[in-house]
């Protein structure tokens with residue numbers, strides 16, 4: 001196990017015990033999503049919040065699923081994944097928001113088949129030559145559910161960066177110019193979206209021996225910096241929860257059947 005309270009056998013930062021987590025986990029950034037996604041689960045148990053890290057476990061299609069909110073950025077996202085792994089979770093899906101690159105439009109879903117490792121955290125799990133790849137079987141399951149969702153979706157390579165205002169979203173002046181340069185690279189490499197966690201989560205999961213992927217709503221246009229409106233986001237988020245929960249529950253069930 002990772003560093004835990006030896007006496008209570010509780011994960012250090014997320015404050016969960018082994019019997020409080022499911023076989024699959026969804027990782028969200030915004031803690032406010034925990035209450036909203038819990039409405040899509042039954043037999044819900046909210047775990048005590050620690051350091052702003054909020055976790056809930058509930059049932060979806062007969063499978064116990066844990067949803068943890070990590071906040072923002074790769075270092076804390078991998079801490080949460082690592083602790084859940086130590087508690088026995090082997091299937092992970094990050095869901096949330098990503099900056100979109102055409103042809104994705106605001107409100108579309110973007111599925112990561114892999115990610116450019118432009119963040120620093122994944123280097124602590126594996127050298128840069130190691131690819132950040134999503135789990136093929138999990139993405140097959142996701143593709144099936146996405147196909148039935150009715151929402152437009154795209155699959156491809158994400159770019160994952162540490163510097164929100166220096167690499168992804170320009171406020172003004174010089175940083176804006178630098179970001180435009182980066183966006184040309186994004187276009188040249190054919191990335192479908194950018195975020196701050198995916199490549200680190202994919203590498204960490206793969207090295208630890210777990211399955212992982214990312215499915216996000218495109219919420220910011222990388223070129224115009226236009227943002228999705230709140231009403232459209234609320235609808236997209238509910239659909240994202242449905243696709244994500246059905247997919248991870250089905251995948252975790254299949255995985256359990258294979259390993260048991």
Ligand SMILES: O=P(O)(O)O[C@H]1O[C@H](CO)[C@@H](O)[C@H]1O
Pocket residue numbers: 028029030071072073095096097098164195196197216
């Ligand atoms: O998916 P959510 O939680 O919205 O997170 C995204 O938004 C934050 C930055 O805007 C980063 O954490 C990024 O990955």
Ligand SMILES: O=c1cc[nH]c(=O)[nH]1
Pocket residue numbers: 097098099168169194195196219220
């Ligand atoms: O601009 C954005 C929007 C969502 N997620 C990001 O990482 N960046």
